[in-house]
Amino acid sequence: MIRRDSLYRRLLSWLMLPMVALGGLMLFQAWLDARQTADRAFDRLLEASTLAIAEQVQWQDGRLWLDLPPAALEMLATDAEERVFYAIYDDRGHFVTGNADLPGVDAPVAENRDTTDALFYQDIRWHDLALRLGVRRTHIEDWRQRERFEIRVAHTREGRQQLAEQLLRGNLMYIFGMALLAAITLFIAIRSALAPLTRLRRAIRARDPRTLSPLELPLPRELAELRETLNELLARMRRVRANQERFIGDASHQLRTPLAGLSARAELALRQDDPAQWHQALSAMHETSARTSRLAMQLLSLTRLDNPEYQPELxxxxxxxxxxxxxxxxxxxxxxxxxxxxxxxxxxxxxxxxxxxxxxxxxxxxxxxxxxxxxxxxxxxxxxxxxxxxxxxxxxxxxxxxxxxxxxxxxxxxxxxxxxxxxxxxxxxxxxxxxxxxxxxxxxxxxxxxxxxxxxxxxxx
The missing domain is CATH 3.30.565.10 (Histidine kinase-like ATPase, C-terminal domain)
Known part of the structure; x- marks a missing residue:
């Protein structure tokens, strides 16, 4: 079975391909935005946690001392049950207190050790755990002692992933809704754009095959050119048909007399018994048939020359x-x-x-x-x-x-x-x-x- 090509299918394919590509790009962008939004939200929590811990650090008995309130780390706890780690290091990098010995930041960040109250973030891999690490470098707010220290707080990424998935699902609903609306609009637009072509096809199909009158159908400019081309074809067909009808009329008019003469001569000869009269009738019939043959050839030549579609190669x-x-x-x-x-x-x-x-x-x-x-x-x-x-x-x-x-x-x-x-x-x-x-x-x-x-x-x- 031969599958016929469809203009509707072709237009739909060429318009859907860029829409699908654009939809994929929008999905990828939505995924990136969801991750970035989740990272920004949880980085704010990391910042608040390090700030809450920094406010509780004191100098007692010649060393740093921390009385950590539970709220300082509880703000990082979500329904995803992340694991939270923290540690405090003095200005010389020695571990002071915490629930884990967390690594420091990379060298490019370490160059900013003298930055007061600086906060840095970094994704790290620690004991086969993917962590988001927040590092705050600050000092004790006391007029007698301004000891510098570093707070490191890290937590696993379950909450971030959960929030990113929630944001992505919300974006997906919006994207799929827009895609559905765009697809419906595209189907309606293509069908509406091809409706004049359907009207033209139906008008041609509904015409009597013997009718060669011009098509009178309001169409858009592009299809109006096709309509005019069809009308030109119909005009040439009318000229050809008129030429054929004229030839038939001329031939029937011109051939009627000699053919009638041949029939009369033959009928008259059949009634005679004299061979001389037969010879005379046959001679007359031969001359009439020769003239008739010559006339038929001339009529054919004239018809071919009068054909407006006949354009021989010289x-x-x-x-x-x-x-x-x-x-x-x-x-x-x-x-x-x-x-x-x-x-x-x-x-x-x-x-x-x-x-x-x-x-x-x-x-x-x-x-x-x-x-x-x-x-x-x-x-x-x-x-x-x-x-x-x-x-x-x-x-x-x-x-x-x-x-x-x-x-x-x-x-x-x-x-x-x-x-x-x-x-x-x-x-x-x-x-x-x-x-x-x-x-x-x-x-x-x-x-x-x-x-x-x-x-x-x-x-x-």
């Missing part, structure tokens, strides 16, 4: 070689009809960008029109400056007032039943597809017709 070709090849192809047919078909070509190659089969179709239509309308001399001419492909005849020509009308489909200058009125229309379409300019003018001495395709100058693509 190639480099030599107009002189093209003209030479076509004259050679149609020379025998023209010679049998006593028509002088020739070519006037330059000494050098004339290179243009084009499609050889389309240009051959254009010259074929021009030569066929000249033959059909009574020309006795047809000249295919190529010139280099500017690149031109020209077909000139000495036939009846077309009056200047009707030359533009001849470019319309099915418009004929005469009532010749063999003509389809598509020849010049196809030539005009081929010229436009090559970026060439089509020109109609009288032939030499004002007789006949000269049709010129002038190509853009410059190096061919």
């Amino acid at each position: 190639a480099t070709l030599d107009l002189g070689d093209l003209a030479r090849r076509l004259v050679k192809r149609y020379w025998s047919d023209c010679h049998r009809q006593a028509i002088d078909l020739g070519a006037e070509l330059p000494a050098t190659q004339v290179m243009v960008s084009g499609l050889d089969w389309q240009l051959e179709e254009a010259v074929t239509n021009l030569v066929d029109n000249s033959r059909r309308y009574g020309a006795t001399r047809i000249t295919v001419r190529v010139s280099a400056a500017p690149p031109q492909l020209e077909v000139e005849d000495d036939g009846p020509g077309i009056p200047a007032t009707k030359q533009l009308l001849m470019l319309r489909p099915f418009h004929r200058h005469s009532e010749d039943p063999d003509g389809s009125g598509l020849g010049l229309t196809i030539v005009d379409g081929i010229a436009r597809s090559h970026g060439a300019r089509l020109g109609l003018a009288d032939g030499k001495a004002g007789q006949g017709l000269r049709v010129t395709l002038t190509f853009p100058e410059g190096d061919p693509a």
